[in-house]
Amino acid sequence: MPVPILKQSRYLIATIQSALGDADLLRLRDKLVEKVGIERSKGVIVDVTALDVLDSFASRTVRDLAYTIRLRGAETVIVGIQPDVAFAMVQLGITLEGVATALDLEEGLAYLDENTRHGHRAF
């Protein structure tokens, strides 16, 4: 099931609606990385509220996605990780190091507003 990617002014928002297979995740990553350039976005929000599990592959993909997008000149925030999911993740040693996280979409937007305001533009 493809993940819809919405454009909201300078940001891209990808809301994951249901559990994703590995292939879907990789497709989402490629699409986001590509679209950041096309839309000249300054930030990307990946909303995982609907997920009740984030396994090691998904976590690694999300982390790679954030690193790649940073190289493309934008910030990434993961929002909506559930308390139980968060606890399960740290118990497995998955901490999404170096990736920004926020409580929900609203907080994610606030984070991006704060962190991309003074950021240098491409042109």
Add this chain to the structure above:
Amino acid sequence: MKIAKDQSPDIQEIVSGSTAELLRQLVAHLRQNRTDLREEWARRITQAKLLTAMNDAEIFAEATSVYDNYVEALETGTFEALQAYARNLSERIIPRGVQTDEVVGIVLLLRDVLARSLFAKYQADFNLLNRILDAYEPAANRIANTVAVGFVQERERIIRQQQDAIRELSTPVLQVRERLLILPIIGVMDPQRARQLTEQLLRGIRANRARVVVIDITGVAAIDSHVANHLVQTVEASRLLGATVIVTGLSPEIAQTLVNIGVDLGKMNTVGDLQGGIEEAERLLGYKVVPLTETTAQD
């Protein structure tokens, strides 16, 4: 012994009786001598310095109730009423500091007092006395057992209840400011409590939409590697929810422990005391606390 005075004339009737018949006889005897035996028992309780938390009148009142329930249990062979009474009695006397040995002691005393009255009554006929005791002892033992177990169960129930209450009380998640939570931890940290604390905190972060959390462990005396790792996990899990955690009040001992067991301190944001932690949190949230005099001077 004054209870030994009355010699029953109907001994012959029950020589050939069954256990049930013997018990009936026994119960009749206990009913007949209720006042004397009861007084004797209460006197022995005071003498043995049991139930010191209660006065004589109270002891006598309870002794009467226990005596009647005791006889009834002997008569009917059912222990539900006695069990309920034992629970009820325990509920009343446990808060007054009555100990297990006292309760077991008074029940054994009653058993003793009644047995002596039986010795006195049937001493003429050793055979009959033996058979009476055969009928009496198992029932009496079961009664003593029921009362003691009832008391201990009640005590355990109260202990469990209090443990739950302490657990609930000792880990409050408090909001001090919009987006700022405080989690003061007091007392002993065991793995179970650490886990519960994490769950409560993560839920609190979500419910209060917290961005910064100050965990204050001034009240924690010691920490082991298991709990320390759990603390680090809590910090990391909170970050995944978008909240920054500041740990404050690490005692010298705990700080040493954390270094010795090699906890990755890079992930932990620590500040000396709670005040410093809150100030740091306010800075992160963009608050600035200014004395009232300063603001009015500026106006």
